[in-house]
Amino acid sequence: MTRDWLARIAGAGDLAALEAERVAALGKQGAVTALLKTLGGMSPEERQVRGPAIHGLREAVTAAIAARKTALDDAELERRLASETIDVTLPVDSGARGTVHPVSQVMDELAEIFADLGFAVATGPEIEDQWHNFTALNMPETHPARAMHDTFYLRAGEGEEAKVLRTHTSPVQIRTMQSQEPPIRIIAPGRTYRSDSDATHTPMFHQVEGLVIDRGIHMGHLKWTLETFLKAYFERDDIVLRLRPSYFPFTEPSAEVDVGYTIQNGRRVLGGSERWMELLGSGMVHPRVIAACGLDPDEWQGFAFGCGIDRLAMLKYGMDDLRAFFDGDVRWLKHYGFGA
Ligand code: PHE
Numbered sequence: 001m002t003r004d005w006l007a008r009i010a011g012a013g014d015l016a017a018l019e020a021e022r023v024a025a026l027g028k029q030g031a032v033t034a035l036l037k038t039l040g041g042m043s044p045e046e047r048q049v050r051g052p053a054i055h056g057l058r059e060a061v062t063a064a065i066a067a068r069k070t071a072l073d074d075a076e077l078e079r080r081l082a083s084e085t086i087d088v089t090l091p092v093d094s095g096a097r098g099t100v101h102p103v104s105q106v107m108d109e110l111a112e113i114f115a116d117l118g119f120a121v122a123t124g125p126e127i128e129d130q131w132h133n134f135t136a137l138n139m140p141e142t143h144p145a146r147a148m149h150d151t152f153y154l155r156a157g158e159g160e161e162a163k164v165l166r167t168h169t170s171p172v173q174i175r176t177m178q179s180q181e182p183p184i185r186i187i188a189p190g191r192t193y194r195s196d197s198d199a200t201h202t203p204m205f206h207q208v209e210g211l212v213i214d215r216g217i218h219m220g221h222l223k224w225t226l227e228t229f230l231k232a233y234f235e236r237d238d239i240v241l242r243l244r245p246s247y248f249p250f251t252e253p254s255a256e257v258d259v260g261y262t263i264q265n266g267r268r269v270l271g272g273s274e275r276w277m278e279l280l281g282s283g284m285v286h287p288r289v290i291a292a293c294g295l296d297p298d299e300w301q302g303f304a305f306g307c308g309i310d311r312l313a314m315l316k317y318g319m320d321d322l323r324a325f326f327d328g329d330v331r332w333l334k335h336y337g338f339g340a
Contacts, residue, residue, distance in 0.1 A: 009021050014072060100338065100339075105338070107189045107206075110309070110312075124188065126165060128163065129161065130162070133151075136171075136289065136293065137249060138250050143249060151164050165192075168207055177213060177290070178294065190206065191206055192207045206309035209305070210282075214301070217284075219253070222255075239270060246281065258277060259277055268315075290302070313325070
């Protein structure tokens with residue numbers, strides 16, 4: 001009897017068959033259960049004789065079921081391990097891949113072009129104090145240009161002056177003149193912020209600042225540098241610039257720089273001098289700005305310019321809506337030739 005049960009349990013081919021054997025032996029209606037029930041109707045003497053065998057049978061069957069279950073579980077695990085191995089030699093589809101953003105691309109191009117002209121890249125904080133963003137740039141508190149900048153002010157602690165999100169990259173001029181000895185030749189690309197939003201303005205945008213401080217610097221150096229930069233950037237020798245008198249508190253004289261273009265097949269094509277488009281602001285660094293940085297304006301002169309990087313990217317790669325720059329849509333990037 002015991003040997004029959006043990007043989008059947010050992011022969012159960014899977015967990016379902018094993019469960020069927022368990023029910024047949026130990027279930028409510030099971031054969032072993034039935035034998036156990038017979039003990040109740042026996043005389044004490046008979047129970048003493050037959051009891052150990054019947055209990056022994058139940059224990060042997062229980063142990064056999066547990067052993068078989070372990071064996072079946074192990075076999076199942078082995079089978080899964082064998083079937084679920086990964087073939088690392090199979091070719092993979094890596095799916096969508098990230099790509100360099102046009103703004104980063106242009107920043108890299110600018111760094112390369114200006115490196116050839118001997119300019120280093122400088123940086124400054126995006127959360128700036130009002131002295132660096134305005135005051136040192138010849139914009140005292142009462143200056144109307146301060147209101148014109150649509151500035152984001154940060155909440156200030158008791159008795160502290162509010163910091164601002166820098167409204168332009170010009171505070172990097174100040175920080176560079178404070179921390180470096182002239183001669184200075186730097187560009188400072190980075191994020192800038194103004195409370196403004198439409199197809200050509202986003203609250204966060206990018207500028208690149210240029211600054212040269214040396215002895216005997218004049219407007220001719222400024223014009224040559226901008227021409228050389230823009231010809232290299234747009235990869236065209238026929239780029240023509242027009243300097244228009246303008247006003248910035250931190251440059252004197254100041255010039256707005258326009259670039260010539262024509263319309264071909266309904267599209268703007270840079271080059272020539274048929275039409276003009278405003279591109280950047282520039283001028284000779286104001287003596288007061290040089291003095292505010294602790295330098296002697298009689299000894300040191302310089303020029304500076306500030307240019308929208310997003311604008312530069314749009315012109316070179318043909319994008320027309322600035323807001324799309326910051327949507328992070330890979331289809332938009334691909335459309336303009338970025339990424340695979
Ligand atoms: N900071 C000016 C702006 O944001 C641009 C500029 C920079 C003009 C340097 C002159 C010199 O409009």
